[in-house]
Structure formats: structure tokens, C-alpha cells
Amino acid sequence: MPKFVVTPWEVSGKVDYDKLVKEFGTKLLDSHILNRLEKHAGGLHPLLRRGIFFSHRDFDWILNMYDKGEKFYLYTGRGPSGHTHIGHLVPWIFTKHLQNVFGAELYFQMTDDEKFLFKRELDLDKATGFAYENALDVIACGFDPKKTFIFSDVEYAKTLYKMGVQVAKHITFSTAKAVFGFTNESNIGSIFFPAIQASPCFFPSVLKGKNIPCLIPAAIDQDPYWRPSRDVAPKLGFYKPAQLHCKFIPGLGEGGKMSASQPETCIFTTDSPDVAAKKIMNAFTGGRGTVKEQREKGGDPDVCTVYQYYDFMFEEDDKKLEEIHRTCKSGDLICGDCKKKLAERVKKFLVDHQRKREKAKSVIQEFMLKD
């Protein structure tokens, strides 16, 4: 089996999620937790049914607290180094679901400082600009404007820095090196950044004047960031942040997660529907060399990026999804048709999302948190 790498800065190779859960020391979402969640939500969200959100830390504790009447808040974020792509939307869609079910406030962090500090060629103003662009996509997901607070690290630095130094005092360079792989050549801003990333685990409790449990839904590559936060939490008198982890949505090429650094295999929310359709028509699939061969031997949906798009976002009906899987394997479904259908759905999605994104421009200030 090929090796895989999962860090907050790199995801490569075919990820073995079971192995990752063991390595990271997180827990799989078991049937007991899923049942509890199902009762609250009146059903299981497709991203849970399909195991895309699959792992957690202390989510059972969050549910216990909620059942005792203590509401939690949600915290997630985005590193604004470019436009949003569909892979980013997956955890946001699920976060919105959690907001709906639990009436939870959401603090959404745009880490423009991080992207600036870690990407040699990126200007700070450009990163902050993308923070606003990406915020439009967050808003387009339909979050409740009364309960959703988006902030750029640079713009909201007063609150973040004040909490950040309190976190930082408890994190040595040794620890940061071990968790994040810093070297002597790392710049001193990047070394401090984990404290800024930890800050929203705690500052909402300060704003509200009482401890509030925090739940972080995010892709599992972000997990290391929260380890120092969890270690520091009791020292500062806060709860440890709980987490829900999802898998990565793959790119349209072979292997790896969807990544803006390979734009041709990546559907941006700002892509014109036709451009997105073209990318899908060029996607890597589990199909055979010729239609004739596929009719005879069938395709392999389990390695197919197109199939995974249906799975992640574009076919909510489990039976219909299963039908795609079955007819692909049997050779009844041909890649061209399958791609065309997906392309239609993605186009429709984009037209709708882009309309909401445009509308978001007039309300963005209601969402942005200011010091």
C-alpha cells in the first residue's frame, strides 16, 4: 500500500482513515453516538450516513452537556489563499446542519495571517482579500446571520492576540516543533500562529463571560492544531475543544485531496458552470479504456472521483447512489453519461450558489466580527 501523509499543510497518497484515527488518537463515530445524533436531528445527515464525517474527540461529552442544557458553539475556519472550491464546502455544509439542529453559534476563522506566513509568495492584503471572498461562500451556505460570526485574523487581531499570548505562554518551541514540524528556518510568525489558531477555542467564552463548550467540525488534517489547545485549556480554566473530523473530498485527478494548487482538477465556486462541466468531463474515473470493455467488465466506482462527488454532495438519496455504484460495476453505466449527469448537477449547484454568493455581498458586514 502506498504511503500517505496527513499534516495541516500536506495531504498526499491514498489516506487510510482507520490507520489515521489510530495514529492521531481520535475516536471513530460509533453507532451509539450516531444514534444520539439521529435523535436530535430527526434523521442522519448524508455526510454521517456515508461516513464522511467519521471521527471525533469528546463529541459524546458535547452531547452530554447539551442534554444537560449547556449549549456549545461551533468553530471552524478556512485558510484564505485562493478561491473556495467544492472540497471546502463539505465541512461547511455539515457545520450548517449542526447549527440548525443545535441552534449553535458559529465562529468562523479566516486565517489570512497563516496563509501569508506560510506561503512565501502570498501578499498579506491578497490573503485578507481572499478572506472576504471566501466569506461570501460561507454566507452562501445559508448560515444564520444572527448566530454566525466570521472574522479575518488580521482584522480581528485585537481579540485574538490577547487570547493568543495567554495560550502561547504555555506552549514551548519544543512542543510546537514536535506537533507542527517547525525548524530553525521557520519564521517566528509561523511559530506563534498555532496560538492564534487556538484562540477561538476560548475567546467566545471570554466574550460571554462564562465557559461554553466548543465543537470544531473540520477535515482531519487540522487535528494537530487542536492538540496544544486541548493541553492548554485546563491551564487557562476553559473546556477542551471537542472535534468532529471529516475525510477529504478528492480532486478530479488521480489521488490526493481537492487542492487549489491543481486548478484543473478542482471546481471553484467562482468557476463558470461551463468551465466546471469541462473539468468534470476530464475527470479521472474508474472506467475502462473503451466503452466496449466497460460494458463487458464494468467500472470501479470505488476509485472513481466522479462517483465520490455523488457520494459527498451530489446524490442525497442513498438508493440512487447505490444504483450508480451497482450499474457502474455491472457495466450498464458508462463514464460519459455518468459525468454528464454529474456536470448538470454541479452546474445547477453553481448557478444557485453563485446567486447566493452575489446576494451575500450586501449582507457580509452583518457577519463580520470586529474588535
Added chain:
Amino acid sequence: MPKFVVTPWEVSGKVDYDKLVKEFGTKLLDSHILNRLEKHAGGLHPLLRRGIFFSHRDFDWILNMYDKGEKFYLYTGRGPSGHTHIGHLVPWIFTKHLQNVFGAELYFQMTDDEKFLFKRELDLDKATGFAYENALDVIACGFDPKKTFIFSDVEYAKTLYKMGVQVAKHITFSTAKAVFGFTNESNIGSIFFPAIQASPCFFPSVLKGKNIPCLIPAAIDQDPYWRPSRDVAPKLGFYKPAQLHCKFIPGLGEGGKMSASQPETCIFTTDSPDVAAKKIMNAFTGGRGTVKEQREKGGDPDVCTVYQYYDFMFEEDDKKLEEIHRTCKSGDLICGDCKKKLAERVKKFLVDHQRKREKAKSVIQEFMLKD
């Protein structure tokens, strides 16, 4: 000769200032520069005449720019870990003189984050509280409210952090380690802090929308902080900050600079005049074991802390100062009388300063910079 140590965090031993200038790579204030300064000021300030401000970086360049019509701003600061003592006032008094002579704006940084990050037992709120206490002393020195901007790092973090990350991107852990002596056990906030300390070398230029030369008057132990700033400046398109360095005002004990960690040898601006007088009466002097012996052999003003107080702040008249020196050496002046006279002056100074300090409470908000 005993060894001495001068870093931003420690000053100990008998400091050899000539050696320090060579080690640090700064320049002595020579007669040519002093003449230029004398022309601008219409006379030489006692702290220059007596070599207390004695060293610089690029101060000649600052004067050249000024003569060409480009005004500079002043930047200095204070680490608010406790109340202000008289040693702190020396560079502030000189900074006010520079503000008067050159009509310069002053940015005054209260590094509450630094003190919190470097002092294990210090609370952040306490450090920020001292920032306000210390600001009262700054204001009591008589700075122009229209041209003086005081800020706590924590309260003004939005502006500082935005500039700080830009500085930090150019400073590796290696460099920070070499300059500041960080280790693997240093916390990640302290490692980032030099970027926050560098920020006021540049952010006023951003606020004004054009490059403005910056002059930092400060005790020479702060010099290392500005080395990375000077290295980074051209990379960010700013001028290198120029500096004027002063010596340390000694404590009232034997050796070392005045330090709040030895309160019995340290005159705080908040001390009652009687307490201050008592501390002076207990000061280490250059006197002999008995009055009789002193009458015969004379004292040694050059090792005497009381004499140095006259020199730094409490005898402006050079002739009278010389008279103290002469009569001490000849045995005509006895320590008890000399101390009593100083105590009277310090008491008078404190009464006056504390009155101004009290008045400052009603105007402090005019001085504090807010994001």
C-alpha cells in the same frame, strides 16, 4: 575587571560602555554630532553634556533628513511589570526634550504582552494595568498631547499584529535565537514578540501613508531588539530605525542598574516622599567608614550612587555638580549632608511629579492610541 552582562533582559556587573559600543557595533556621539544637535536645541541638554546619552545608530542621518525638511518621529517604550522608577524617567525626559526641539511625534509602546510572556508569575491584566499606571508617568513628563501616542500592545494589537506578521515573515527562529538567546523551552509568544516590538518602527509610516524616519531613544540594553528591525526594514520598503542610547541609572545599592526587583534600592514615582528620602539615606555611597576618616581622606564620588543621582537628574548646573565632586573628594562634603540635600530634591521632585501624575488621570484617554 569584573565581567558585565547587557541584554534586553539582564544588566549586571560594572558596565564598560566603550566596550559595549564596540561589541554592539554602535557609534559614540562625537563632537561633530553634538555640535549639530546644540545648534538645533540652542544648547546641549545636561544628559548629553554628561555623556548619559552617549551612543547612536544613524542619528547623523536623522539630522541630515531633518535639515532637508523630512521630519522624524520618536519611538520609545516601557515594559510594564510594575510601577515606574526614576531610572525609567531618564530617557523619557530626554525624549521630551527631542520632541520639543524637533516638533516630533512620539509613539510610546507599553509592552504588556512582553512582560506577561517573559515573567512566569505575571498576569496579563496586571501587566496591562501597569501599562496605564506607567502611562500616567509618561504624561507627567509633559509630552505634547497632540503629538504623543501611547499604546499597550494588547490594546493596540490590531495595528501591531498586522505589521508584526509582515516583520516576522523575514525573521527565522535561527536569527531570533542568535539575537535574543531563545531556547527550545522558550514559549512561542516570547519568540514572536520581537516582531511586535519592531512594529512601531514601521506602522506610523503606514498610518501616514508615506515613509517617515524613526528615532528610538532608549537605554542601550534595548539595542539588540532593533537589529532585526534594521535588517528587515529595507525588505519591507521602510527606513531603518535610528537610535540614541543612554546609560543606566544605578540603583541605590552597590552595582547594577536601578531595578524594580530590588525595591529598597529603587525610587518609584509612586513612593511617598518620605519613603523615598529614607531609601536615599540608606544608599550606597563612596564615603569612608567614619566621618573622621572621610574628612581626612575624602570620598569617592565616582562609585557613589548619590553622586550619580545629582549627575543624571538632580543637579542641572555643571558648576555645582563639579563642586559636589570636588568637595566630596577633598573631604569637605560628608555623605550625611550630601544625602540629605539629594533627599530634599527628590522629595520636591516627587511632590511635583505626583501632582502632574494625578492630573494625567483626567487626560490619559487623549494620549492612548486605539485601533
